Amino acid sequence: MSKIGSNLTWHSNNLSRKERHASLGYTGATIWFTGLSGSGKSSIASATEKLIVTSGRPSYLLDGDNLRLGLNEDLNFSAKDRHENVRRVAEVARLFADAGLVALVPLISPYREDRENAREIHDQFGLRFFEVFVDTPIEVCEERDPKGLYKKARSGEIKGFTGIDDPYEMPNDPDLILTPENGLPEDGAKLVLQLLEMSV
Numbered sequence: 001m002s003k004i005g006s007n008l009t010w011h012s013n014n015l016s017r018k019e020r021h022a023s024l025g026y027t028g029a030t031i032w033f034t035g036l037s038g039s040g041k042s043s044i045a046s047a048t049e050k051l052i053v054t055s056g057r058p059s060y061l062l063d064g065d066n067l068r069l070g071l072n073e074d075l076n077f078s079a080k081d082r083h084e085n086v087r088r089v090a091e092v093a094r095l096f097a098d099a100g101l102v103a104l105v106p107l108i109s110p111y112r113e114d115r116e117n118a119r120e121i122h123d124q125f126g127l128r129f130f131e132v133f134v135d136t137p138i139e140v141c142e143e144r145d146p147k148g149l150y151k152k153a154r155s156g157e158i159k160g161f162t163g164i165d166d167p168y169e170m171p172n173d174p175d176l177i178l179t180p181e182n183g184l185p186e187d188g189a190k191l192v193l194q195l196l197e198m199s200v
Contacts, residue, residue, distance in 0.1 A: 026057045028097035030090075030122055031192060033106040034115060034171065035134030036163045037149055038141035040185060041106035044134060044178065047189035049104050052196075059102040062093055077160050083114050090118035097127045102196065110162045112169040130195055133174035134188075138163045140180060 031048065033041040045061055052059040064085075068075065072088055075081040086109045096103035109115050115131060122129035141163070142150040153161035160166045176195050178188045 026100060026102075027128070028100040028102065029128035029130065029196060030093040030097045030103040030105060030118075031130045031132060031196065032093075032109070032115065032118060033104070033132045033134055034109050034174075035136060036138055036141045036168055037108060037161075038144045038146055039134040039136035040178075040180075040188070041108075041134045043185040044132075044188040044192065045104040045106040047185040048192045051186075051189050051193050052102055057102065058100060059104060060096055061104045061106070062089060062096070064089070064105075064107040067092075077166075079111070082109075082111065086111075086114040086118055087121075090121045093118075094121050094125060094127060097122065097129075098125065108162050108168070110166065110168045112171065115171065130175040130192075131171055132176045132178060132192060132195075133171045135170075135177050135179050 031045070033045050035041050042063060045063075049059050049061045067089055068085070071092070072085050075085050086107065089105055089107060093103035093105050109118070119129045119131065145151060149158060149161065150164070152158040153164040162168050176191060178191065182188050182191065
């Protein structure tokens with residue numbers, strides 16, 4: 001703990017989590033989508049958000065690119081900064097889940113230890129956390145290449161790109177695995193929603 005952190009004390013609200021969630025009628029959670037760039041994480045997460053919100057429940061999509069344009073704009077793609085990126089996003093997602101929302105996090109998060117730490121951040125506060133592995137082969141991701149990043153990585157324009165010259169560590173025991181065989185993003189979203197509802 002830093003010197004600053006040692007002088008801080010967690011401030012508990014007068015309103016309990018049980019009371020807060022009861023006012024919404026739902027329990028918060030974080031659903032963490034991991035997989036290669038172009039795997040379909042963001043599309044499935046977006047479809048999941050729509051399903052949850054249209055059913056009358058509060059949810060919010062914490063998109064990795066959006067966060068790097070603001071909260072994490074000071075971070076690059078080194079291993080150290082990737083670790084910090086995941087840590088910050090996990091802390092934000094935890095606050096959303098504590099507030100009673102379903103936080104949806106589509107983040108490559110290539111290192112297994114970082115994703116396990118994200119789960120631990122939630123476990124420490126008794127909050128639900130689900131890891132969804134969007135298991136799309138790199139050949140398919142590279143064929144899709146929605147942002148043109150694989151092309152840039154292959155040409156050497158981008159260094160340290162996950163799946164090309166930086167590793168992706170597959171989850172050991174994800175709560176759900178989705179593959180292209182599961183169909184459209186909306187089909188995957190229905191499976192994610194089932195996972196969420198089964199855990200209540």
